[in-house]
Amino acid sequence: MYNQTEIIKDTTALGPEGELVINMGPQHPATHGVLHLVVTLNGETIKKIEPHLGYIHRSIEKMCESLTYRQFIYVTSRMDYLSSHINNTACALLIEKGMQIEVPERAQYVRVILNELTRIASHELWIGAMAMDLGAFTPFFYAFREREMITDIMEDTCGARLTMNYIVPGGLMYDIHPEFQNKVKAFIKQFKEKVVEYEDLVTNNVIFQSRTVGVGILSAQDAISFGCTGPVARASGVRCDIRKIAPYDVYDKVEFDEVIETAGDSFARYMVRIKEMNQSIRIIEQLIDSIPEGEFVGKTKNVLKLPKGEFYQRVETARGEFGVYIVSEGGTTPHRIKFRSPGFSNLSALSHMAEGSKIGDLMATMGTLDLVIPDIDR
Amino acid sequence: MFSLEGLTTATQDWLLIKFNPTIALAMECVIVILLSITLFALLGLVLVLMERKVAARIQIRLGPNRVGPGGIFQTAADTLKLIMKEGLTPDHADKFLFNLAPFVVMMVAMLLLAPIAFAKNFQIWDINIGVLYISAISSLSVIGILMAGWASNNKYSLLGAMRSGAQIVSYELSAGFAVLTIVVLTGSLQISEIVAAQENGWWLFKGHIPVIIAFVLYIIAVTAETNRAPFDLAEAESELTAGFHTEYSGMKFALFFLAEYINIFIVCAIGATLFLGGWMPFHIGHWEGFNHIMDYIPSSIWFMGKTFFLIFIIMWFRWTFPRLRVDQLLNLEWKYLLPISLFNLLLVTIVAIMGWHF
Amino acid sequence: MTNEKIKEYISTYAPNVIYDETGEWLNLILEATEWQKLASVIKEPPIQMDFLFCLTCVDWKTHLTMVYHLSSTKHRQNIVIKVNLAIDQPIINTVSAIWRTAEFHEREVFEMFGVDFINHPDLRKLILEDDFKGYPLRKDFEDPINMIKL
Secondary structure, three states: OOOHHHHHHHHHOOOHHHOEEEEEOOOOOOOOOOOEEEEEEEOOEEEEEEEEOOOOOOOHHHHHOOOOOOOHHHHHOOOOHHHHHHHHHHHHHHHHHHHOOOOOHHHHHHHHHHHHHHHHHHHHHHHHHHHHHOOOOHHHHHHHHHHHHHHHHHHHHHOOOOOOOOEEOOEEOOOOOOOHHHHHHHHHHHHHHHHHHHHHHHHOOHHHHHHHOOOOOOOHHHHHHOOOOHHHHHOOOOOOOHHHHOOOOOOOOOOOOOOOOOOOOHHHHHHHHHHHHHHHHHHHHHHHOOOOOOOOEOOOOOOOOOOOEEEEEEEEOOOOEEEEEEEEOOOOOOOEEEEEOHHHHHHHOHHHHHOOOEHHHHHHHHHHHOOOHHHHHO | OOOHHHHHHHHHHHHHHHOOHHHHHHHHHHHHHHHHHHHHHHHHHHHHHHHHHHHHHHOOOOOOOOOOHHHOOHHHHHHHHHHHOOOOOOOOOOHHHHHHHHHHHHHHHHHOOOOOEEEOOEEOOOOOOHHHHHHHHHOOHHHHHHHHHHHOOOHHHHHHHHHHHHHHHHHHHHHHHHHHHHHHHHOOOOHHHHHHOOOOOOHHHOOOHHHHHHHHHHHHHHHHHOOOOOOHHHHOHHHHOOHHHOOOOHHHHHHHHHHHHHHHHHHHHHHHHHHOOOOOOOOOOOOHHHHHHHHHOOHHHHHHHHHHHHHHHHHHHHOOOOOOOHHHHHHHHHHHHHHHHHHHHHHHHHHHHHOOOO | OOHHHHHHHHHHHOOOOEEEOOOOOEEEEEOHHHHHHHHHHHHOOOOOOOEEEEEEEEEOOOEEEEEEEEEOOOOOOEEEEEEEEEOOOOEEEOOOOOOOOHHHHHHHHHHHHOOEEEOOOOOOOOOOOOOOOOOOOOOOOOEOOOOEOO
16 A cells, blocks of 8 residues: 555656556546556556555454344445345345245345346446446436436335345345336336447447457456456356356246356456346346245344354355355354455456556456445455 | 628728728737637637537436526536636646646637638638648647646646647648648638638538548547547546646636637538538529528528537537547557548549549 | 365375365365465366355464365365464465465455465555554454454
């Protein structure tokens, strides 16, 4: 980490051989949050990228050590704020696994629908942000038009638009809104009509393609070695969808394809996310009409106590594999909790992917990694 | 019929009666300066508002709609805000050059106004090398940008300035060649003669293929020359925060901002003059009645209409396309646009020599 | 590939490994000195644990335990490696050359737990400030200003 005086010193001094060291971030339009990259440039060409993290580190892992198993879920919404439902699901699943709590089918169905809606919302935001990184402002507003419908559904369901805290160990906090199914169907209808516009505006755009095709290539081998997951790894041809590998909730009952591209470049990552949204729609369509009646939360004790031992739960967030690792001593609070965040591993590949390319390529690469900084810093 | 020509002639006659010629000339200069400054201020307000409204329309938003009816005073309020702001000069910056740069950029934009024919016989200076003058002066704006980038003592600014330098210098060539196409056809460098040559039809609609190619090249090249998206690498927001004007604030920033819009206006005005007939009304062959009605529309409105149409096209580009990468930008110019321009010039020269044009 | 086969294969390279199958996945408890050698063995076929998806450390007050969660993208098999370290001088070999994601994860563990990774290419603080004192995720970490005490 650079302290204040060093940053100033750095910006005024040229490195050896005419290298230019620039601090990209913590306040920079393209880092979408407080990521700090120290980029060594030779003219326009990137020689080295060093991420410096911690500007939004809240030490959630330490915090959770003094929170009970009912409380700590709410903190996880604040990590990857674009997949808060999925983070909550991961924690709930882990506790249900540890304490062998039966989750009612209704809750499982709603969880999967909400998770997929969250995934679409996250990808929508990502398209907008990425297009903006590449200098196109308009797709952002197109993407937000559809995302707004999802956040409205979320608001109806749980009163919040970003940090939902709706999923609790045993099921859901409340039953769904009576209009939930209709609204989701309305959303699906609109989404299917409007997703064509993205194709016209972004996918088929010549400049967009020339900016992304062949940029930031990550081979399958490197993707595995760097621990990349989610769309980043799938764009390199690695099968890593936790929904397929270790299905949770009702993912084993629905039909969907794991989207795989093999090029490994920014455009492949873009295509994976676009196709993934369509797969998410497919999952929701299969479930939305058949949400079973019944309880929305299973029977749980008021005070949850995980048995002594170690538990690990993996889920697939919009960014990749999210893992919760809890070491329990049998009490009401965890002894050690570790969140395996997808962004942290994906970020570690950035330097490898962007070295030797131009500054503009760094934006295309970083944009398609879909970094959420609170998720990386935790 | 309303005409600006009468106004200017009357003013000049009156001045010449009242004063001796030297003083009259001096007073005319003052009037012209005041008028062009007013035009600048007005253009800045109108174009920024237009940009925001066009952007809003494209982005399914409403745009500014709070200050004044339909938000028309929004830009005036913004300007007021910028005037109130403190103009910071960063430590370690070259203070003289840093403060000079916005004025250089602004002055270049002002100089370019001289040979533009705003209406029939309404022109500040009908210089006989008008087109050459425009190409020569418009290259100077890069000096202001480089000055701003270097003097800011900021690496982002420096990168932005370097990109801008490379970009403007290369795209100047294509723009120049596109302009030369018309010069070859007209056989004159004087703006008034170029306009006069289009009396029986605008160059773009006369059906010369080289002219159509030149028009497309011209629009691409001037979009790049004015640092507009998709060629806004010099101020690429997501890459270099704000490029060469990262460190500017308050009115100094506003001058850069204004100069950008003025430059757009000027290149579009030149484009309208060369390809769309300047202030010439739209005529269709032998439709006497139609042509007569068109003649009733004042020439200044024709000129402004054409210019704003071209400005709209350039704004449309900005809100639709992503930004090019720096190497792609230079590839586009040196590998595609420049050879096409040269070939096009050759083609049009053959047309002119053989006398195939009309 | 079953757990039995993995055990059998690993035993030929590291006979002193203790196995624990009470949890969801097969746990291997081994010595810090064995880890470097074993890591390169299990990365390669036939076990091919090529995907290190979680690397962390647990403070047991008496000792630290490094925990590596490994997965095989080929066999879809997960194993957990645990290495106990002394709390006063935690030293272990780096695996950042074998699984490159470990570079960042080890830097995080280094600053949060104070584990020293031998041969790590760039062992500096990643998240905390350079002059930060103490190891925040250890159980004995106290910060009177921010009222952190377990």
